[in-house]
Amino acid sequence: MWIISVAMKRPITVIAAILSIILISVMAITSMKRDIFPDLKIPAIYIIQGYGGMSPEQMEGYITSTYELYFLYVPGIEHIESRSIQNVALIKIFFQPDTDMASAMAAVVAMANRATSLMPHGTLNPFVLRFDAGSLPVGQLVLSSDTKPVKDLEDLAYTRIRPMLATVPGAEAPPPFGGNIRSIVISVDADKLRRYNISGDEVVKSLITGNQVLPAGNVRTGDYLRIAPVNSDLPDIHQLDYMPIRTGHGPQIFIKDIGKVEDSSDILSGYALFQGRRTVYIPAVKRADASTVSVVDALNAALPRMQSVLPPDVKISYEFDQSKYVREAINDVFHEGVLGTILPGLMILLFLRDLRSTLIVVTTIPLSLLSAIVGLWLCGQTFNIQTLSGLALSIGILVDEATVCIENMHSHLAEGAVKARAVFDACVETMVPRLLAMLSVVSVFLPSFFMVGITRELFIPLSLAVGFAMIASTTLASTLVPIMAVWLLKDGHKHEEKPDFIEHLKTLLGKFVHSLMPVRSIIIPVYLVVTVTTVVTLYENIGKELFPDSGSAQFRMRITAPTGMRVEALEQRVLRAIEEIKAEAGAANVEKTLGYAGQQPPMFPISSAFLWTSGPHQAVLDVQLKEGTKIKMGEFKDRLRARFAKALPDTMFSFEPGDLVSQIMNLGSPTPITVQVTGHNLVDDKIFAGKVLKEMSKISKLRDLQWGQALDYPSCQINIDRELAGQLGVTAKDVGMSLQPAFFSSRFVNLSLWRDKESGFSYQVQVQVPQDQIRSKEDIENFPTMNSLRSEQMAPHDFEVDPAVDKFYPGHITRRLQRPLISDVAKVDYGVTTGELDRYNMMRMVSLTSNISGNDLGRVGDSVKEAVKRAGKAPAGVFCDVMGQVPLLEDTFFHLITGLLLAVVVITLMLLAYFQAPRVVLIVMSTTPAILTGVLTMLTVTGTTLNVQSFMGAIMSTGVGIANAILMVVFAETSRRQGMSAQEAAVHGAQQRMRPILMTSIAMVAGMIPMAISAGQSAPLGRAVIGGLSMSTLSVLTILPLVFSMVQNKAPVASGSLHPEDQGV
Incomplete structure (x- = not known):
């Protein structure tokens, strides 16, 4: 009182x-900052490791499993998830709620550094990120041009826009999406390699010895201390044409004799499509502790400055602004x-x-x-x-x-x-x-x-x-x-x-x-x-x-073509899907579309943390409908499913949260229903998951029910006969190194750099066989490999004029002792392999994903649990859990x-x-x-x-x-x-x-x-x-x-x- x-x-x-x-x-x-949700403080750390060319089995066995074993030393772990596909491994470590995440991050980085010492040569240190549901793109910076190719847009985005984006308060600057990093590519002709009796690895080694980055020293002349650079690294890429491949006895063979040098880009892995046209964009990702509204306001304020550093024929725009929600x-x-x-x-x-x-x-x-x-x-x-x-x-x-x-x-x-x-x-x-x-x-x-x-x-x-x-x-x-x-x-x-x-x-x-x-x-x-x-x-x-439906007019689709389909074919299916969406909604009601078809480039594995695709056969498409269209999203999606089933019957579609609000509310889960089948035997996992899938297909409220992994990825297996190879002086390493330029490129096993004097940036130089020259088993079988007999060990009488070569290249001399072809030491067979290997607490995992019709997640979750029970008892050592949003609910x-x-x-x-x-x-x-x-x-x-x-x-x-x-x-x-x-x-x-x-x-x-x-x-x-x-x-x-x-x-x-x-x- x-x-x-x-x-x-x-x-x-x-x-x-x-x-x-x-x-x-x-x-x-x-x-006070303004945002849609408070800091959810999700105790998770992501580790992203790239290694170009490695198969999913190699990524799992040599990379993922090694990391997981070392991360067990980190205290406070609740569980570990991992996904291994070709080129990339993504590991998620979830911690107990009361864990000191600063200490956890330090421990994870320390263990990651130790783990890399036991990994294959060429493994770089991984990207380690603290993850939170709020660390999501708040929009996309899209570069477009009617004249410049995608590779130029990629370079502009990477070297000019991305540094400016990184300085925006509260924003992060992931790599660009849609192109590949600029590279100096030595494209070698497979036929010429055979004619000159040269392996791809021999070209790579000549590149390493002929273009070597060495530190400049000093020369003391009088009162001056002069900088004394040596042009061991070529200042002009065209000088690579005259780099000798073979020296010593016999005539010299140059790069220009077996291929050409191009100022190009890394091997294509995916396309970005804005309004159906190829483009390049950078996701404007905000930090978890930053204000969405403040970050977007700062981005819009920085746009004129970003535009000023671009050529006149390149435009930059801020699209899919999530701050409006x-x-x-x-x-x-x-x-x-x-x-x-x-x-x-x-x-x-x-x-x-x-x-x-x-x-x-x-x-x-x-x-x-x-x-x-x-x-x-x-x-x-x-x-x-x-x-x-x-x-x-x-x-x-x-x-x-x-x-x-x-x-x-x-x-x-x-x-x-x-x-x-x-x-x-x-x-x-x-x-x-x-x-x-x-x-x-x-x-x-x-x-x-x-x-x-x-x-x-x-x-x-x-x-x-x-x-x-x-x-x-x-x-x-x-x-x-x-x-x-x-x-x-x-x-x-x-x-x-x-x-x-x-x-x-x-x-x-x-x-x-x-x-x-x-x-x-x-x-x-x-x-x-x-x-x-x-x-x-x-x-x-x-x-x-x-959470209740956000009522957003934006949605996201995951498009999965037949496993292993090339990205060029996938791109056409994405464009067809866009046409079907416009036909159903009305072209005037579709405001914009932005998609990414294919896999993230091996150069930028960190991009997989922001947008995951499991291979060249998978695409993600964001669609923004015009506000006020009064389209009921649930019914609209059902109508689209019916359209897609007729137009693209062999392609699977799954709808995911599209706007920022829904993505945060879904807490990283792409679909509300996920069933995980885990065990140490992948075959047992697949069999039991198939039984669960059969039972789940009987639930009328489920939509987009499908496997979560690519289990039947097409392969081309090269099986080396080591006994026969040994008789011909060829080792397994010789075969593998010879095929590197043919299957991928040389840059992941042999690093070579070129410095652009105008921009001040350096770019990788890589040797690769044009992809259109390796199209069948016969092309692989006829590819030359190395052997242990080196040219410098040969006497002059070991050389003679080869009429087949002299017909096209008069005066050139080749070896009498022909190099073995791949068919001489190995057998090439088509087959099927696993395209993605997922693990949960170090056990192999197969998952089933599904959306639901309506908004009764609780009842549908109960129905899924009943379906799991009807599937019968799981084999010994196999566990089946209903995940997604159900446990969180x-x-x-x-x-x-x-x-x-x-x-x-x-x-x-x-x-x-x-x-x-x-x-x-x-x-x-x-x-x-x-x-x-x-x-x-x-x-x-x-x-x-x-x-x-x-x-x-x-x-x-x-x-x-x-x-x-x-x-x-x-x-x-x-x-x-x-x-x-x-x-x-x-x-x-x-x-x-x-x-x-x-x-x-x-x-x-x-x-x-x-x-x-x-x-x-x-x-x-x-x-x-x-x-x-x-x-x-x-x-x-x-x-x-x-x-x-x-x-x-x-x-x-x-x-x-x-x-x-x-x-x-």
Whole structure:
């Protein structure tokens, strides 16, 4: 009570404190970051290792498994996942929730460096990244030109735009997508190699010895110290034409004799397609701790500067801006909050019919919110959908504290009390019930601090927002409200109560409750049975999902052609898919498309962390429909599936989250349903996964059901006959090194560089056979290999003119001793191999992925679990788990339900400590079934799922409903102890507390209406609050008096104190 007394004695001090809070809040608002979600703090680290040309089996055996064994030394690991495809291995390490990620990162880097010492020659150090769901592209920087080829766009993006992108605050700069790095390519002709009896490796070795990067030294001449570079590295790429391949005895053979030198690019691995045309783009990735809005604003500001460093015929644009979804989500909550402030004010004016009283109550709302923002700022929180939802959720109940005070002041003034005394007494009388009500609301959010993982990170920001706002509201109701009341309210004689509709409602309520008293022994059990049964029934049947649909007009498709298909053929299928999308949606409704077809270049393995494709047969396509097209995305996707099945029957399609909001909410999971079959025997895994697939195909709600890995990748196996090869002086290394330029390029086994004087950048020089020259087994079999007999060991008589060569190249001399061909030492066969090898905790894994129709992830997840059971018992050592979003949904709901039950326990203990009477606590808590019934009924009627947002509304409704029950029970119990019977006290309490309960409830419902009727992601929250609070108000005013009269009928009037003075001793 002292706070009220101090405030009324020192009003100017209170006003100064409030002005200080306003000033600090302005600083907080301008400095707090804005994003869609808080930092989810996912404890994961990604390791990406590239090695060009290595097969999936080689990547797994020589790279992935070595890393995994070493990472076991890192403490705090929860599990390890890995994916191995040709050229790339991606390893994900997930840690326990309380792990110090800085220490974990240091340990992972240390172990990775040690592991590389046991890997094949040429293995570079890996990329090690701290992963978070927020580390996603916020847009794409697209380079386009009508004149320049893709290789030039790639070089411009890599050397000019990417360095500028890296300096944008909060942004990361991954490599460009769509092209390959500029390279100096020595294209050798396979026929000429055979004619000159030269192997590909011999050309590579001549390149290494003829173009060697050596440090420049110094020469001291007189008083000068001269820099003395040697042109061991050729300054002009055209000089490579005259680099000798064979020296010593016999005539020299130069590079120009067996091929040509080109300023080109690395081997093609994928295409980027913007609006159906090849292009190059850089994903604008934000850091997890950066603000999406701030990063995008900085990018847009940097675009003119980026354009200025590009040639006139190259344009750069920022496409697929994801910040608009963030801005819309934040603005929706903000606007709903503003409307939620106005509507409660109108409701209060309607009830009190006093503009001055309404002004006092409404003034506390923005001040409470500003105070809460200061608290959030000091706690390091950001403006996101969770904190803003917490603030919007608080608006309705913020009027509760001030409204109770004002309503009680009117009662005292109507009795003729002096204004200052009436204000003081009214605030003192309501202090305890207001404090209990506030603690009840805050208590329901207290369990969020004991949650773990993602659920904790989602709920703590909202809990802090509600908590700070409620504490500020209670403080203002005891400080600012009495001051403003003394200054603004009219004198006592002007507050004589006049009969109005509220008084009529009181009378009607009293008569109604009184009429129910004789049958209360029937009504109360029926009430409990009906509400509890309704809660259980609706909970079992309502749809459950993690988050509501974002309603975005953007989606992503993963297109999988027959395994191993070349990227050129895949590109045509992507273009056909775009045509089908335009035909279904209408060309005018498709705003833009951006796709990537093929695999990430081996030069940039880190790109696989941002966009994973399992080979040249897989593409990812982003599609942006025009806003306002009114296309229902679920139905539209089903129609597209039907179209694709006819147009591209041998191609598989799977829809994935496309916009930033959905990608973050899916927490990295491309599909909501994933079934993992793990074991040490891959064959057993495949067989059992096939049985599960058969059972899952019977579930009608599943869509895009397919294997998660390429299990039947076409291969061309070269099997060396080592005995025969040894007789011909050929080793296995000779065969492999000879085929490197034919199958891939020389740069991964022999590094050679060329420096561009104009740009100051260096580029790799590599030897490769044009891909169109190796098209069949015969081309491979006729390719020459090395042998141990070197040209420098031959005598002059070992050379003669070869007529076949002399016909085309007069005067050239070749060897009499011909080099063996591949067919002389090996057998070439077509076959099938595994295109992707995945592991979970070092066990081989096969997965099945699927989307769902509708939004009932909970029920579909249960159906999938039943399908797994029907598949039978897994072989020994084989494990089958339903993954994707299902475990996260179950874990989140478990923590939410546990938190709600814990909140009820906390409130019960708090009330028990105050009332010192278990019976009174039981009465207050009897409203809980009605609250939950209202929540689930409203969600069911509106077709809303039970998700994180609606669950937050249920929790808030519980706190507010119990707070209203406390107001009524405290008044009724006080009246009973003053001499009324339990029945009279119950009716009297309901009548006297009807106006403040109706005012606060209707005001909060009015505040939630804008949120509930919106299409935003906070709509489920508003609907849950409206449903829960409506039923809570009805039960508090009708059922609660019956429960009170029954439970307290014969309760003692004396307190439970054991103090001798209280016992009259």
